[in-house]
Amino acid sequence: MRRSPIETQSTVQERAILVTVEMKAKEQPEEAVQHSLEELRSLAETAGVETVETVVQYRDSIDAAWYIGKGKVEEIRMLKEMHEANVIIFNQELSGAQVRNLESAIDAKIIDRTQLILDIFAQRAKTREGKLQVELAQLQYLLPRLAGHYKNLSRLGGGIGTRGPGETQLETDRRHIQRRIRDLKEQIEEVKRHRQLHRTKRRRSGVTQLALVGYTNAGKSTLLNRLTKADVLAEDNLFATLDPTSRRLTLPNGLDLVLTDTVGFIQNLPHDLVAAFRATLEEVNEADIILHVVDSSSPMRDQQMAVVEEVLAELGAQGKDRIVIFNKIDLLTPEEQDTLIAKDPWMRISAYSDEDLERVVQYLQDRLEEEEHLYRIPIIRGDLIAKIYRIGGVVRQEEEEAEAESILLRVSARSSILAQVARELEDYRVE
Numbered sequence: 001m002r003r004s005p006i007e008t009q010s011t012v013q014e015r016a017i018l019v020t021v022e023m024k025a026k027e028q029p030e031e032a033v034q035h036s037l038e039e040l041r042s043l044a045e046t047a048g049v050e051t052v053e054t055v056v057q058y059r060d061s062i063d064a065a066w067y068i069g070k071g072k073v074e075e076i077r078m079l080k081e082m083h084e085a086n087v088i089i090f091n092q093e094l095s096g097a098q099v100r101n102l103e104s105a106i107d108a109k110i111i112d113r114t115q116l117i118l119d120i121f122a123q124r125a126k127t128r129e130g131k132l133q134v135e136l137a138q139l140q141y142l143l144p145r146l147a148g149h150y151k152n153l154s155r156l157g158g159g160i161g162t163r164g165p166g167e168t169q170l171e172t173d174r175r176h177i178q179r180r181i182r183d184l185k186e187q188i189e190e191v192k193r194h195r196q197l198h199r200t201k202r203r204r205s206g207v208t209q210l211a212l213v214g215y216t217n218a219g220k221s222t223l224l225n226r227l228t229k230a231d232v233l234a235e236d237n238l239f240a241t242l243d244p245t246s247r248r249l250t251l252p253n254g255l256d257l258v259l260t261d262t263v264g265f266i267q268n269l270p271h272d273l274v275a276a277f278r279a280t281l282e283e284v285n286e287a288d289i290i291l292h293v294v295d296s297s298s299p300m301r302d303q304q305m306a307v308v309e310e311v312l313a314e315l316g317a318q319g320k321d322r323i324v325i326f327n328k329i330d331l332l333t334p335e336e337q338d339t340l341i342a343k344d345p346w347m348r349i350s351a352y353s354d355e356d357l358e359r360v361v362q363y364l365q366d367r368l369e370e371e372e373h374l375y376r377i378p379i380i381r382g383d384l385i386a387k388i389y390r391i392g393g394v395v396r397q398e399e400e401e402a403e404a405e406s407i408l409l410r411v412s413a414r415s416s417i418l419a420q421v422a423r424e425l426e427d428y429r430v431e
């Protein structure tokens with residue numbers, strides 16, 4: 001079966017068996033293997049695929065034709081029948097021939113980790129650059145695997161010494177794809193140039209936007225679901241147009257927020273996919289607040305946090321209002337919990353705890369509360385006046401005597417935004 005690289009799955013509910021192969025020589029601890037399977041499960045869920053079974057095989061070497069052992073192939077075929085699964089997802093990258101062999105032996109769609117990630121990116125890419133980057137990554141993934149698609153065909157057509165129709169087709173397709181790749185690269189350069197010229201703030205609506213970022217498996221989707229549970233059924237026009245990764249959250253004070261789940265960061269992201277990944281994350285630039293969700297129980301926690309911060313900075317989101325959510329603290333001892341600290345404002349929570357979720361909601365409400373103050377600022381502090389305008393609070397200049405050496409500014413803004421200038425302004429505050 002041939003799959004178009006551009007096509008995205010996931011509209012149909014898919015049921016998956018996850019397969020991971022571990023090299024005996026590497027002596028991976030059981031925990032690491034489970035962790036990596038958890039990540040794959042989380043990726044599958046992000047793509048809208050339900051995991052019904054997981055299979056681990058320890059091997060001395062990779063089988064060229066099947067990747068796994070022939071016995072395992074049979075076992076997976078039986079598991080597929082038993083669970084009525086329709087897709088098998090491998091945790092490692094497969095060759096075109098392996099995919100084809102497994103597909104006919106198991107009679108299910110075979111996807112490897114890279115393809116799964118590409119599918120997620122394709123579903124999530126929103127900006128023009130994001131879409132171009134994803135298509136580029138898809139074609140680059142497909143190109144070396146193209147040959148496998150035609151092997152059977154070329155064996156059927158043509159006699160000895162002549163080339164089958166499949167092979168001619170292969171060359172045509174390959175040239176076509178290479179041309180498209182060149183074309184995409186040019187378009188991406190063009191988009192990048194444009195973006196630098198006018199980086200205006202786009203908003204989907206006037207509603208406050210929150211973006212959940214963090215590694216896959218940190219608990220972003222769990223938080224999204226649990227925080228917005230009561231709201232899912234509520235329908236109204238403003239929110240009906242949101243894409244499925246966004247949900248409404250109504251705070252106790254009645255303020256509506258839109259909470260958006262982003263594509264998670266991925267451990268060992270294949271190098272060719274890095275640009276595509278970043279492009280899909282660009283929408284965080286539209287968020288008013290970024291919730292950085294951290295799997296506190298991960299042995300890689302600190303490195304993961306550093307990578308997220310680095311990428312956010314590269315996206316130009318470093319100045320954004322940010323909260324670090326240390327999640328999964330139920331898996332830590334109180335002593336371990338005490339070590340969780342971040343540069344940005346932070347909270348320690350378990351997404352399973354109702355009490356903790358209430359704290360998150362309360363915290364957001366406090367942070368988003370509007371404050372209003374009156375400041376008398378000397379004219380010579382033009383820098384400070386400019387800063388107030390820049391943070392985007394509502395500013396009203398009050399009438400004063402003509403020759404005044406200072407101006408009166410009434411500023412109202414979210415507490416979290418005012419906090420950025422509060423210390424400098426403190427001396428000039430009137431009310």
Ligand SMILES: Nc1nc2c(ncn2[C@@H]2O[C@H](COP(=O)(O)OP(=O)(O)O)[C@@H](O)[C@H]2O)c(=O)[nH]1
Nearest residue numbers: 042216217218219220221222327328350351352
């Ligand atoms: N122990 C524990 N597990 C959690 C918590 N939050 C999420 N999980 C689990 O962690 C896994 C990954 O969560 P998920 O929301 O899919 O992560 P995402 O990839 O960031 O969206 C799932 O098995 C969740 O049930 C938590 O606070 N404590």
Ligand SMILES: [Mg+2]
Nearest residue numbers: 042046220221
């Ligand atoms: Mg998720």
